[in-house]
Amino acid sequence: MNSPAPYPDRIPRALSRRSFLRAGAGAGLLAAGLPALQACSLSSNGGNAATALTFMNRWSDPNSQKAANAMFSGFTKATGIKITNQVQPSSGSTYQPAVRTAFSSNTPPALATDISGPEVYNLARAGVLMDLTSIYQGIKSKARAGAVAGSEVDGKIWGLSDGATIGNCVFYNPDYLAKYHVDAAAITTTSQWLAAMSHIKKAGGTPILIGAKDQWPGGHYLNDLVQRRLGSAAATQLYNRTVLPKQGDKIKWTDDQVIAAFRDYLAFKPLFQDGFLGEAAATTDGQFLAGKAGFYEMGSWLLSTMRQTPPSFTPGVMLFPTVEGGAGHGNEVTLGNDTIIVSAKANADAVRKFFDYFTRPDSLARWSGSMFVSPPYRFDASAVKVDSPVLGKLFGRINSFSANAGRDGAALFNDQAIDVNIYSRYIWQGSVGLMTGELSPERLCQKLEEATVRAQRKLG
Amino acid sequence: MSLVRADAPAPSQPVAEKAARPTDRKREGSWSAYALLLPAGVFYVSFQLFPILVAFALSFFSWDGIDIRQAKFLGLANYVTLVHDGLLWRSVWHNLVVALAVLIIQCVGSFVIAAIIQAGIKGGRFFRLVFFAPVVISSVAVGMLAIFVFSPSQGLVNEALSAIGLGGLRQPWLGSGTWALPAVIATYILQNFGLSVLLFISGLGQVDQDLLEAAELDGASQGRILWQVVFPVIRPVTTTVFLLGLVTGFKLFDTVYVMTAGGPFHASDTIVTYLYGVSFGGNDIGYGNAIGVLLFVILLVIALIQLRLTRTGKETE
Numbered sequence: 188m189n190s191p192a193p194y195p196d197r198i199p200r201a202l203s204r205r206s207f208l209r210a211g212a213g214a215g216l217l218a219a220g221l222p223a224l225q226a227c228s229l230s231s232n233g234g235n236a237a238t239a240l241t242f243m244n245r246w247s248d249p250n251s252q253k254a255a256n257a258m259f260s261g262f263t264k265a266t267g268i269k270i271t272n273q274v275q276p277s278s279g280s281t282y283q284p285a286v287r288t289a290f291s292s293n294t295p296p297a298l299a300t301d302i303s304g305p306e307v308y309n310l311a312r313a314g315v316l317m318d319l320t321s322i323y324q325g326i327k328s329k330a331r332a333g334a335v336a337g338s339e340v341d342g343k344i345w346g347l348s349d350g351a352t353i354g355n356c357v358f359y360n361p362d363y364l365a366k367y368h369v370d371a372a373a374i375t376t377t378s379q380w381l382a383a384m385s386h387i388k389k390a391g392g393t394p395i396l397i398g399a400k401d402q403w404p405g406g407h408y409l410n411d412l413v414q415r416r417l418g419s420a421a422a423t424q425l426y427n428r429t430v431l432p433k434q435g436d437k438i439k440w441t442d443d444q445v446i447a448a449f450r451d452y453l454a455f456k457p458l459f460q461d462g463f464l465g466e467a468a469a470t471t472d473g474q475f476l477a478g479k480a481g482f483y484e485m486g487s488w489l490l491s492t493m494r495q496t497p498p499s500f501t502p503g504v505m506l507f508p509t510v511e512g513g514a515g516h517g518n519e520v521t522l523g524n525d526t527i528i529v530s531a532k533a534n535a536d537a538v539r540k541f542f543d544y545f546t547r548p549d550s551l552a553r554w555s556g557s558m559f560v561s562p563p564y565r566f567d568a569s570a571v572k573v574d575s576p577v578l579g580k581l582f583g584r585i586n587s588f589s590a591n592a593g594r595d596g597a598a599l600f601n602d603q604a605i606d607v608n609i610y611s612r613y614i615w616q617g618s619v620g621l622m623t624g625e626l627s628p629e630r631l632c633q634k635l636e637e638a639t640v641r642a643q644r645k646l647g
Numbered sequence: 648m649s650l651v652r653a654d655a656p657a658p659s660q661p662v663a664e665k666a667a668r669p670t671d672r673k674r675e676g677s678w679s680a681y682a683l684l685l686p687a688g689v690f691y692v693s694f695q696l697f698p699i700l701v702a703f704a705l706s707f708f709s710w711d712g713i714d715i716r717q718a719k720f721l722g723l724a725n726y727v728t729l730v731h732d733g734l735l736w737r738s739v740w741h742n743l744v745v746a747l748a749v750l751i752i753q754c755v756g757s758f759v760i761a762a763i764i765q766a767g768i769k770g771g772r773f774f775r776l777v778f779f780a781p782v783v784i785s786s787v788a789v790g791m792l793a794i795f796v797f798s799p800s801q802g803l804v805n806e807a808l809s810a811i812g813l814g815g816l817r818q819p820w821l822g823s824g825t826w827a828l829p830a831v832i833a834t835y836i837l838q839n840f841g842l843s844v845l846l847f848i849s850g851l852g853q854v855d856q857d858l859l860e861a862a863e864l865d866g867a868s869q870g871r872i873l874w875q876v877v878f879p880v881i882r883p884v885t886t887t888v889f890l891l892g893l894v895t896g897f898k899l900f901d902t903v904y905v906m907t908a909g910g911p912f913h914a915s916d917t918i919v920t921y922l923y924g925v926s927f928g929g930n931d932i933g934y935g936n937a938i939g940v941l942l943f944v945i946l947l948v949i950a951l952i953q954l955r956l957t958r959t960g961k962e963t964e
Contacts, residue, residue, distance in 0.1 A: 280908070284927035291713045309930070313714035400822050402910060462799020464822025464911055470798060608929035620912035623824050 243273040243299035245282045254557035262544045290315045297533035303337025303526040304603040305430040311345040317529040320344045326546045333563035346526035350560025354486040354521035355411045355507040362500045363481045377508045384458045393480040394458045398468030405618025410601040411507040412448035418514035419598035426604035432646035440635040449628035487585045490559040519596040609638045706937040711930045725937035738921040748832045749892035761847030779841035790905030793834040824914040835902045843888045850884030890953045
């Protein structure tokens with residue numbers, strides 16, 4: 188007699204142990220193999236193929252994207268090598284971590300823009316970057332000072348500039364200032380500037396705007412004031428202590444001049460707009476361009492914002508005024524050097540062709556005019572076309588700042604020159620702490636010095 | 648001692664063979680169950696368990712996140728730093744404030760709103776939609792909107808205060824050490840309020856109307872009905888709402904990051920924004936992982952409390 192099956196036919200074909208092991212081994216191989224396959228395919232697509240390069244960048248605003256796409260397509264037309272544009276959001280607080288993550292992965296982009304300085308040094312030390320020394324030798328005759336600023340480690344070149352911006356600019360609204368009988372052109376010192384702004388404030392106006400909520404705008408003032416107090420060479424020396432070994436302690440954060448610079452920043456507090464601590468920089472950009480204040484300290488990249496949101500007046504621009512008794516002179520500029528780094532896995536020949544194309548005078552003229560940057564290579568500046576006469580005039584004036592800065596008249600921005608852990612924690616956040624009163628200049632400088640000593644110890 | 652009853656008939660050989668078959672089938676069935684679980688298992692191990700273990704291991708190292716070969720073993724140094732890190736404990740405190748606000752405002756408030764809607768007020772469906780709408784909006788979008796709402800110069804809050812003659816109360820909300828955290832909490836709670844309301848509505852729907860009527864007939868006060876009839880029924884929902892709020896409150900990141908990035912000067916930092924700043928702003932992956940382990944322990948404790956509460960609830964039932 189056939190007894191009924193102990194289990195109904197819900198599982199018609201149960202797996203045998205062997206089938207299970209076979210399936211398991213297959214799934215395991217697949218799980219392990221898929222990422223490897225993906226890595227290989229991406230690597231060949233982005234890194235090693237001579238006919239394609241991936242380019243990670245933060246040129247995300249419409250004008251920058253347009254300029255980048257024009258440059259990439261021009262390169263492809265000239266060489267046959269395609270560029271995959273890996274554009275990322277422009278925020279420094281997310282872009283730089285994204286670059287680090289990308290270059291520590293198995294599938295890094297062939298090229299990427301990054302801020303020069305410690306970010307490049309760290310990646311170079313980690314061995315993930317291509318040594319560009321020989322490529323640089325090939326284009327050295329075209330290069331100007333700044334082409335490799337913040338990209339040299341142990342005598343080797345690890346990045347080549349794609350353009351510098353000037354960070355210590357003060358934009359002003361001549362129409363607004365005229366209402367209060369202030370002439371920006373007559374201002375050369377911070378005392379004069381503060382006096383003029385106090386006059387505007389007393390008369391019921393808004394002398395100056397800052398988007399302090401975003402932290403970095405406060406870092407600008409600490410940068411500018413330290414550079415004016417110490418001079419570019421000494422400021423660079425101070426910053427280098429946080430990232431390079433054996434820098435000594437000739438200049439310390441706790442020196443009187445540095446503390447004085449931080450104290451100078453407090454003098455601006457009553458002059459900033461009401462509620463400045465809660466305002467975002469994007470909002471204050473808009474407010475300044477809408478004619479709501481007399482002055483605005485911002486980098487030359489504000490020109491890109493002006494192209495998207497034309498100002499309601501014809502702005503003027505000057506460099507951050509000198510500080511009486513400071514070693515820095517009024518012509519010294521702060522450079523924000525954007526550099527192109529290359530993955531160690533990238534195809535060297537394709538990369539060489541890219542830099543050859545990028546540093547061609549006609550490429551540079553187009554690039555400079557559309558991105559509002561000054562590429563540190565030889566090209567005919569008169570060939571630079573800027574679509575707006577107002578912006579063209581401002582861009583010309585900003586370019587003259589770097590031309591007049593003199594041989595040693597430039598320092599890298601503090602948030603490019605200082606160790607990332609130190610500037611994000613003590614310069615960016617610290618600038619807010621000074622304004623809220625939670626930190627005194629002395630205490631902040633003490634903390635910076637302690638962090639620098641720890642960094643020096645770590646660097647050996 | 649034999650477990651087989653003495654009076655049980657001795658099985659014949661074929662019967663014994665048949666009896667063995669279900670065991671084999673059972674085993675074969677379990678193999679297929681394992682095979683079906685395998686893909687999920689591989690993903691779980693690869694993307695959950697393995698990263699947790701790696702994070703735990705990295706918390707004993709100093710590493711800048713680029714080349715793992717350059718990581719330096721520090722022993723317990725990161726944990727010693729953690730214990731003495733005032734800014735971290737300030738962030739933990741902020742999370743506790745968020746949790747308290749969630750408990751008081753979100754749990755109590757959403758229960759009251761749910762009770763009103765459930766009582767059958769006119770337009771109940773509309774209000775249900777109104778309260779739930781922010782839940783489906785991305786928290787980044789909500790945070791961006793909140794920046795405009797709290798903007799000192801052109802924000803809705805300051806303008807509203809001025810409009811009603813309270814201009815003296817205008818604040819730089821997101822830039823004030825006192826007000827930044829409350830502004831973030833208000834935004835966070837407003838966004839998540841609807842989910843709690845919805846959960847309470849579903850819980851209140853389970854309360855037996857006959858039971859309520861019987862209690863009323865017996866002369867029980869409204870407070871007593873609420874305490875002794877309604878709450879026992881909605882206890883699982885209340886526990887869920889509370890613990891969900893607590894856990895998500897401790898993991899709070901996106902709203903804070905978008906609105907204040909933890910500022911001004913860490914006044915609104917939470918554990919996760921601080922962890923992010925240390926790991927990706929400051930490049931200190933080892934210490935960031937030590938903070939991650941601390942967060943893991945906190946969440947583990949909350950999960951254990953949840954288990955305990957759920958079990959107690961079941962035992963009471």
